Amino acid sequence: MKIVVHDTASAMLDLLQRPLEERPEALREILSPLEGPMSVMGAVDLVQMHQQGSGFRLDREDARYLSALRRMRDAGVWNRVEDSLTSAWQRISGAVPGIQHAETVHVVLVLGDPDDDHLTVRSAGYLGMGGIPGAIHLMMWPTDTSLRKIGHAAAHELHHNVRYANVVWNPMTVTVGEQVVAEGLAEAFVRELAGEQAMGPWSQALTGAELDRAYEKVTAGIDVAGMQNLPAYVYGDAVAQRMGQPPVGLPDFAGYAAGLRIVDAHLAASGMSAAQSTALSAREVLVNAGVVTSM
Secondary structure (H helix, E strand, O other): OEEEEOOHHHHHHHHOOOOHHHHHHHHHHHHHHHHHHHHHHOOOOHHHHHHHOOEOOOOOOOHHHHHHHHHHHHOOHHHHHHHHHHHHHHHHHHHOOOOOOOOEEEEEEEEEOOOOHHHHHHOOOEEEEOOOOOEEEEEEOOOHHHHHHHHHHHHHHHHHHHHOOOOOOOOOOOEHHHHHHHHHHHHHHHHHHHOHHHOOOOOOOOOHHHHHHHHHHHHHOOOOEOHHHOHHHHHOHHHHHHOOOOOOOOOOOHHHHHHHHHHHHHHHHHOOOOOOOOOOOHHHHHHHOOOOOOO
């Protein structure tokens, strides 16, 4: 696998020197390495996704952006991401020799919006998307936490990236079980690589009775299918409503916490590692965890 972490620091610094009307096209160029891999999803406007999501604003000047980018560059964020991805791939490829993977994985890191609560509050300043083989899209606003953990987020996304080069993901048939198992495996993988302190806020958002209630609701919906029905089960009601999807009565990131509990039960029962489990079907993990009784 060839991992290419693109120099988006220089490109974003250049973008911020341009007039506002030129910035969307400059961002399109920054995001262009993701277009090829993401074409499997059909026509996707990456600039529109950025604007509708947690990305930095293109329609206004903001003096915070330049200083944020310089802080990220001074902290060696891009090198940290590359080092973490290299270690992650060595761990997976060593655990599962011959596992399928994209020949090249393009990694694009962009600045987030400091005023977006989903990014800065729920996600502690960093998040990513890596489920399409060959593409990893990272976003962050620099804080002490995000600067420390952005490399671990990249490793989480690489686990997804390799998983979905082996496991079929169909938006019409994907289930809650697949989504929460994938998130639990990716967080357990980060823990294997760098310890519990490296894990994201997503899988650690719930504890105690609140986690117990969420686990019961998520596992009761384990066979709910269709991408449009999954956000509330995985991300919680607030994010689902932000995405225009119906709530189901779950707190933020319920699926991550429930998924990690499921995966931990699978790991204990099977004796496998999260790296070794990268390409397992969700059903096998759910059976090992005792969530379902048969394949």
